Amino acid sequence: MLDFEDFNFSGAVTPLYKDLPSQDRAGATFWNEGIVIFQSLIPAEKAQALAHFLFVQNQGQVSRRDLLMPTSNNTPRNMSVINGHFLDSVDPIRSLYEDPRLIAAIEVPAKASVEDLGMWNGEPYEWDGVTCFEDILEKMVATRLEKPGDTHGLHLDVPALSLIICLESPPEGTGGDVECYAQGPRGYPYLKRFRLEPGDGYLMRTDCIEHRVVPIAANHPRSILNLTYDFKGRKIEPNNSAELLFA
Ligand SMILES: O=C(O)CCC(=O)C(=O)O
Ligand SMILES: [Fe+2]
Secondary structure, eight states: OOOGGGOOGGGEEOSSOTTSOHHHHHHHHHHHHSEEEETTSSOHHHHHHHHHIIIIITGGGOEEEEEEEGGGTTEEEEEEEEOHHHHHHSHHHHHHHHOHHHHHHHHHHHHHHHHHHTTSSSOOOOOOOEEEOSOHHHHEEEEEEOSTTOEEEEEOOSSSEEEEEEEEOOOTTSSOOEEEEEOOSSSOOEEEEEOOOTTOEEEEETTTEEEEEOOOOSSOOEEEEEEEEEETTOOOOOOSHHHHHHO
């Protein structure tokens, strides 16, 4: 299916730090923006095969959600979802999620953000590495927008870090772009909007960058796999959004 060897972190998109070596660039971009986008993070055909496995072959694991999320100002969730219980039971996916090499790659930008920005909520924090997210429901999730109007509305997440891999993407100009709105200590807010092709990915500080997926316009699906992590020792403030969306 998918394993660490499929990942290509050197495709980090780095508008401001082009001259640095790729490992440092990923850190530098994250340091600056709280997000790093990876073009062709995994091969597109692997991404599409994974979408087929999840949303077609395992239809029985897919739940439909159409609701307004009370913990994020009632922004809409209109999408199909698969929760961490199932993803954790698929060995190649769990092994990938827990792979120390994947976590080490995520730690490069994650450490950069902590060194410069602390936790972005004013609390001092001593770097102690990145860890898998503890809540089984949302440690890994997969979502699919598939009907006109489907959207993942504006929100923050409980986990501080998400590595999101695009599995399917609708034609350009028909929705499915990611929008993010960052609030932090460096003169934010700022708005960023980007489009992902199957196999592209991004790592985001999802605890402090509000983000949403623009509604899709037609019946062309847009799906992702979201692997969530956190800073070791960070105090997590849980809410019931994961239960509402994924249970
Ligand atoms: O679909 C995306 O790109 C964002 C997914 C997301 O925000 C989430 O799963 O919390
Ligand atoms: Fe999110």
